[in-house]
Amino acid sequence: MPTNQRLSALAAVLCASFAAIQALGYWHTWLGLPTPAGIALSILLITAYLWISEALPLYISSLGVLAMGVLWLAPALQPGYQPESLYFAFFSDLTLLFLGGFTLSALLNKYGLAQRMASWLLARTGTAPDRVLLGLLLVSAFLSMWMSNTATAAMMFAIVTPMIAQLPQGHSFSKALAIGIPFACNIGGLGTPIGTPPNAIAMAYLAQQGWELSFAWWMAISLPVVALLLGGLWLLLLRLYPPGALQMEHQQAKQPNAPLSAKQWLIIGIFGFTVLGWLLGGQTGISTGMTGLICVLLAYGSGLLKTPDFRNMPWDILFMLGGGLCLGSCLTASGLTAEAAGLIPAESSLALIFGTILLLSAGMTTVMSNTATANLLLPVAISLPASPLLLSIAIAFMCSSSMALPVSTPPNAIAFGSGLFKVGDMAKAGLVVTLMAMVLTSLASIFYIPLFI
Structure with a gap:
């Protein structure tokens, strides 16, 4: 059995073991914790093991936090608890902020502006x-x-x-x-x-x-x-x-750069608008996440970035962020x-x-x-x-x-x-x-x- 499969099997065994301990009521009793806190501690330990060992991709482990929080922790919390905060962690203002950052990165790379900036300096x-x-x-x-x-x-x-x-x-x-x-x-x-x-x-x-x-x-x-x-x-x-x-000499830096194209000027404008919106967010009333969303709309709506660029966004990072915030919500609510x-x-x-x-x-x-x-x-x-x-x-x-x-x-x-x-x-x-x-x-x-x- 390949190493990754062995680690995944071990992770599954650990998850099942912790679930069994919780089901029997020993875990939180042994530590003197309330039942919700005991469940949250089990979720924390399982997630920590998966993140540290990388037995599973980090974004999969992060989605596992959501599954455990909704299916395992939420029923043990006070009656009527609605786990909306756990779902919200995966699409919050922070998610939109990072989407805007990823979009700027894609624009600077795709149209050579980052390399021009480096060569210029x-x-x-x-x-x-x-x-x-x-x-x-x-x-x-x-x-x-x-x-x-x-x-x-x-x-x-x-x-x-x-x-x-x-x-x-x-x-x-x-x-x-x-x-x-x-x-x-x-x-x-x-x-x-x-x-x-x-x-x-x-x-x-x-x-x-x-x-x-x-x-x-x-x-x-x-x-x-x-x-x-x-x-x-x-x-x-x-x-x-x-x-x-x-x-030392840098041949690439010696090469004259061609004049900026209309698309490159448009990207510079989008970059400046987005950064200014982030810096003045507290004064304009528009959140940093909404500014990031506007950046995404401008980049893709103008045709500067297309569907393949959207598919190539580092979505795994966004799910990792969501998993972390979801874990925090579990620990706090419990x-x-x-x-x-x-x-x-x-x-x-x-x-x-x-x-x-x-x-x-x-x-x-x-x-x-x-x-x-x-x-x-x-x-x-x-x-x-x-x-x-x-x-x-x-x-x-x-x-x-x-x-x-x-x-x-x-x-x-x-x-x-x-x-x-x-x-x-x-x-x-x-x-x-x-x-x-x-x-x-x-x-x-x-x-x-x-x-x-």
């Missing part, structure tokens, strides 16, 4: 290797704020591969270029709510608690962290892999998050809780999906009495800043597949960046973010 970096590296980091980070970081990493590697080929065989600076791109993509995702799923998940959970965070608010608190992390990454890579007396919060002693200091959350986020994201990590940690963090807003933001930041291994993020895997460096090279730089992110997140939570609350 790199053409202005000159031949000094430190400036070329800085330009690559800035372009990768900026594009990852608006596009999938996986797509950005793939595109940037297509641009940087000819540059690396010009370097002397085995020169260490090639590692700086190859490692810098995925790391900058990961860091850039922090900058906007659509840059990476943990950001939007955190905003959705906070919105359920009454904190309606705007697109502009998120950028205001995240961009300083992004800038400092990029600066630290640049200096770190130059120190680990010094270029020496190298001079009272399990309140039970978990009650286990933390009232005298526990915020510093201890904060440090524990940061370490958990960094450790889990190093070896598993950052979306899954955020979905597991945020429901508990939001229920804690000790600054849930700061804890949620810290989780979102760390879920995108832990990048020590090739499996930590898809951009890391793409870079590792180039064969230009070993796991040890990525781990050495990645651990330092993760530590920098922990320090900056802590300092921002103490001195900077409270200014915006």
Whole structure:
């Protein structure tokens, strides 16, 4: 039996075992939990196993959360409970926000605007290797704020591969270029709510608690962290892999770009309108999700994107987001998050809780999906009495800043597949960046973010 089938069979056995325990009434009695909380804990453990092991595709596991919530948990809740919130998790304002982001990404890629932007900036970096590296980091980070970081990493590697080929065989600076791109993509995702799923998940959970965070608010608190992390990454890579007396050229950047076409100008207009709508959402009364929907209507209604483009949208990411929010609704409705919060002693200091959350986020994201990590940690963090807003933001930041291994993020895997460096090279730089992110997140939570609350 293939490995995947064995893992799937094991997952099915675990699900059946937990269901049997719950049916017999032992699980919640043993832990002293109310029946709904016991069921929710079973759902959490089953889902955590499936997300961590990836025995099933993550989006299938996410749909399983909905099935277990409706068929298993809802009947155990108070009479008359209607599980609409579980269904709503799969098509909320957050879903429309990400649909808009995916649409912008498709437009920029399909019509070559992202590549033109990268070439335009790199053409202005000159031949000094430190400036070329800085330009690559800035372009990768900026594009990852608006596009999938996986797509950005793939595109940037297509641009940087000819540059690396010009370097002397085995020169260490090639590692700086190859490692810098995925790391900058990961860091850039922090900058906007659509840059990476943990950001939007955190905003959705906070919105359920009454904190309606705007697109502009998120950028205001995240961009300083992004800038400092990029600066630290640049200096770190130059120190680990010094270029020496190298001079670099980028042939693609030297090629003159043709004038922008009418379609490209139209895309720039749609991009500007959408971003402006996101930034001014709190003043116009139009939600970020509705702005994203308008972007989708403009892109597909104008014919710029067509049915094949719609089919190629990363729907699995949307279902993963929905599954995470659905899990949070299950944990909250069952009272399990309140039970978990009650286990933390009232005298526990915020510093201890904060440090524990940061370490958990960094450790889990190093070896598993950052979306899954955020979905597991945020429901508990939001229920804690000790600054849930700061804890949620810290989780979102760390879920995108832990990048020590090739499996930590898809951009890391793409870079590792180039064969230009070993796991040890990525781990050495990645651990330092993760530590920098922990320090900056802590300092921002103490001195900077409270200014915006």
